Amino acid sequence: VTVSVLYWPAVARVAPSLRKRACCRPTATSTRNAFVFAAMTVALRAVGLVTLFVAVVVALPQRHECVHDAVRRLPGYGANAERINVSYAFDTSATTRSFAAQQSSSFQSLRIQVFFDQGDCSAGTCGHCTAVGDTVPTYESAGATTTCQTDDVLTTEKRAYIVDRLMPAAKDFFQRALNVARVSGNLVVSGSSTCGQSPGTAIPASHQSTGVADADFVAYVTAVPKADRSSATVAWAAACRRDSADRPLVAHVNFIPAKLTNAVNLTSVDQANDEATAVHEIAHALGFSAPFFGDRGHLALDGTTMVPSGGTTTATSSTLGKSVTYLTSPRVVREARAYFGCDTLIGGEIEDQGGSGTAGSHWEKRIFNDDSMSGISTGVLSYHSRLTLAFFEDTGHYTANYDAADTRMAWGKGKGCAFAENKCDTLGTNDDNSEFCFDTNTQNTYCTFDRLARGYCGVGDYGQALPSHQQYFSGAPSIGGAVYHSDYCPTVLPYGNRICIDPTTSDSQDVYGNTFSATSRCFDSNLLQSGRSTGSTRRETRCFVPECDGVRLRILVKGVAVTCPADGSAGTADLSALNGQYSGSITCPQSSVFGCAAGVTPPPTSGGGTSPTPAATPSPPAGPGTPPSTPTPQTAPTPAPNADLVPTPAPPSLPLSCADRVSCARTAMAMLPQCRGAARAIADCFGTDCDTQMENYLRAAGVYSNCTSNAAQTAYQGACIEGRAGVADLCYLALSPAASVGVWGPALFVCLAAALLAVGVVPL
Structure with missing residues (x-):
């Protein structure tokens, strides 16, 4: 059978962990299809029933774009957030701010209060899915709604994951990392009755009259899906209230339930990444966003003067061969130079790729690969840097506790101007x-x-x-x-x-x-x-x-x-x-x-x-x-x-070791219920003293002597791995006659048909 296979870029020999920051994770569909294709390739070749050649591979465009910049442009969010009057412990007006007070006890730890879904489900304003078939707003445009599917339902586990793990982690980080001029009395969320206006999430009446106690920043959290189920968005956030000096005070944060797959497994690495996503989005809501880069002014390094403009510089880099935009507010420059060990660095380079969701609102991925404020996360962990805290301090709204920054980030650290300014x-x-x-x-x-x-x-x-x-x-x-x-x-x-x-x-x-x-x-x-x-x-x-x-x-x-x-x-x-x-x-x-x-x-x-x-x-x-x-x-x-x-x-390659083949077969069992019988037989085959059985088969095939030296292994790699005629006979050796190919072979053809439909195979 010779086929042409359409598959997604997420496909790999073993599916990689490639997660776009915040709004940017591979979709479940693409990952599932990748596993199906890889597993079936292994299964078919392993039993010698079908030889599968990938003749044409076409990548379907899968644009994992962050949606922060799209959200901040909606009515009532970001630079369009409503302005409200708030009293502070001292004068912080745009013209008479007492910036010297930032270095005194007048600035205290940022207090954040979080409220989950204040909408009325009975009135149709629910901010989460309670059951399949519910209609909920997407907040993506005025009146936009979507019908809830199975993965969209906010289960008890997913709600607890958001309320008890992700948001507390983000809240804890910023309460440790940032200090502010605290709000005097309660923070009254005046203005419209919603946070955002498309249609926005409901604000309790008491918050608009009495206000929220012990709060300098309020986050209203929802958990609705995106209308586009192929989107890789994990969460998004944007401010919906700000003061007269553009300090964010209130925000809408939304998590996409279908992406919270770790809510049940609770693996430590995945949770760390989801927590970093929450921190990333709250950072956007607190002001780490393109509209606030440069055109709102910045605090002079001595803390006594607010520079009314500047803060970004665009220059042509002869070494990179492109135009580069830098954040050049003084503390960002200080931290960027110290991190790389480059005393002449212009500033912190801003991402210029990734479309409207990423370009302009994140640190440049090439040199800040593991920073939690890069636009796409492709590593195991990401880190909250001093550079990001320096930006917040430069706004004049905050002072930073730099001890809260993660010192483990080592990408390019100390490698000088050459690393920061030259091609890779x-x-x-x-x-x-x-x-x-x-x-x-x-x-x-x-x-x-x-x-x-x-x-x-x-x-x-x-x-x-x-x-x-x-x-x-x-x-x-x-x-x-x-x-x-x-x-x-x-x-x-x-x-x-x-x-x-x-x-x-x-x-x-x-x-x-x-x-x-x-x-x-x-x-x-x-x-x-x-x-x-x-x-x-x-x-x-x-x-x-x-x-x-x-x-x-x-x-x-x-x-x-x-x-x-x-x-x-x-x-x-x-x-x-x-x-x-x-x-x-x-x-x-x-x-x-x-x-x-x-x-x-x-x-x-x-x-x-x-x-x-x-x-x-x-x-x-x-x-x-x-x-x-x-x-x-x-x-x-x-x-x-x-x-x-x-x-x-x-295209995905056949795993080279017996252990990896067993892993792929088990993946097939998990992903394709109709294939469990065939896949289990394959797993049993390769899991039964696989190396000895392979050696016996190669000896019987007369090619074992060609596989005993490195040079010969290279020349005979296909034979050394597969055997000259495939490994169907090897499986027969490992399995009892009752479990031979003749018994479960027909089931494998059923699996083949299902797999071809699943991954979009088109016969030539």
């Missing part, structure tokens, strides 16, 4: 020191820059020439990073099921030495239990627990410590302590990556298999490595820098 292909590639990768081989695996996960170099084909100043692959003008917000610079993207710090991650076969825990980190390694082989020569990675013994790095493999070079330099770990249980190697980075230094000692329990004390949070690596060659200039037409191009990734 001049900064190093494919090594421990580089934030960027330039590898088009999708079989290779890499560690993410922060070493929190195993991943792959995210590269895609955009189908047309990229802007000439953003072409990094010689002779391939249409190839670029899969996350185009980073100026098409390719970065390592994590696999969703290979997160080292996620304790819920596991290997289907425990043969790789991996440990998934909060203290684990990623290492370049091809470790494997002795006597086993994946038949692969690709670059590989593993998750181990690092610890420091003075300047020396030690790595725990299933609780057994192996040692790196004594002087803390990079090198290869000594695996003798493993007593031959594992073959392969582990590459040691410089121990300073994990904070190892003289006087740092390992815990007494290390090496005994009990929970070790981890090494310190990784500090930024040393300077950049060798840059790739400069790409050959292209003459192909160049699209505009903000063109909404979507990369066409390589």
Whole structure:
């Protein structure tokens, strides 16, 4: 069967964790279809019933655009928010603000009060779905409504997730991070009866008369779906009330219930990301938004004068080959220069890609990759930075407690003007020191820059020439990073099921030495239990627990410590302590990556298999490595820098290890109930001493001798992995005759038909 497959950019060999910040997460449909296609490809090839060739791959455009800028333009939101009169502890009018008081006790911790859905469901103004078939407003335009579907219903778990976890986390962060001139008495939310006017969410009558006690900022939270179910929006927020000096006072925050899939699982990594999304959106509501960048004035560095204009600068960068907009208010400049170690940096670069939802209202992804206020989140975790707090302080509305900022963000930190001001292909590639990768081989695996996960170099084909100043692959003008917000610079993207710090991650076969825990980190390694082989020569990675013994790095493999070079330099770990249980190697980075230094000692329990004390949070690596060659200039037409191009990734490849095949089969069981019988048989097949069975089959096929050296494995890779005639016979060896292909083969064809419909397969 030869088919042409239409599938989404989210498809990968193992679906990656690629989440767009706040409004930007892959849709459930695209991820499900990706899994279906990958699982069925594995299933069909594994049993030798059908050979599936992907002849044509067309990427369907899936625009994960944040909606903050769209919301702030609606009546009653953002720069259109109603102005109300509020009394403060001292004079804060636009002309006579006592800015010196910001440095005194007059500015106190920001008090935030949160109220969930104040609408009347019986009157049709409910701000959440109570049942399938309900009609609720979307707040996207005047009178816009949508009919609730199953995933839209606000279950008890989803409500608790918002009310008890996400909003408290955001509230706690800003109450620690920002100080304000507090409201005197109650905050009376005067004006219209709604927060926003499209139609907006209801404001209780008591809030408009008596007011809200102990509040400097009020958030009204709803949980309605977007009318466009293919949207990747997770949440949005915008201010709906402000004072005469444009300080935001009241906001509408909305979460999309269908995207809160972690409400039931409550995994720590996903919750951390959802909490970061809540913080991101509240930051927009508090004023981190394009209309407030530069045209509202900023506070002078000495805290005594309000500069009435300025705060942004646009200049042409000869090194980047484009026009760049910077935030140039004084504290932002101070923090940006300190972070990169560049005393001449103009300011904090603003994102110029991603369309109206992202461009202009976020930090530039290329150099602020892990900042929670970048427009798209593609890593394992994101961090609330001093740079963002500096912006809030520059507005004159707040002072910042910089101790609340997360110091773990290391992307580009301390790497000087070269990193902040130059193209990514001049900064190093494919090594421990580089934030960027330039590898088009999708079989290779890499560690993410922060070493929190195993991943792959995210590269895609955009189908047309990229802007000439953003072409990094010689002779391939249409190839670029899969996350185009980073100026098409390719970065390592994590696999969703290979997160080292996620304790819920596991290997289907425990043969790789991996440990998934909060203290684990990623290492370049091809470790494997002795006597086993994946038949692969690709670059590989593993998750181990690092610890420091003075300047020396030690790595725990299933609780057994192996040692790196004594002087803390990079090198290869000594695996003798493993007593031959594992073959392969582990590459040691410089121990300073994990904070190892003289006087740092390992815990007494290390090496005994009990929970070790981890090494310190990784500090930024040393300077950049060798840059790739400069790409050959292209003459192909160049699209505009903000063109909404979507990369066409390589088609999903068959997993190379038995363990990964079992994982894919189990995914098929979970995703396609009608395929569980066939998928379970496949899982049983590959889960039954798979490596031994594979070896027996290869010996019988007469090709085993071709698979015993690295050079031969490369030449005979297909045979070494699949066997010359496929692995149907291998499955027959592993399964009893009653469970052979003849019994469950027909069911697999039913699954094939369902899968083809699910992913949009079109026969040639």
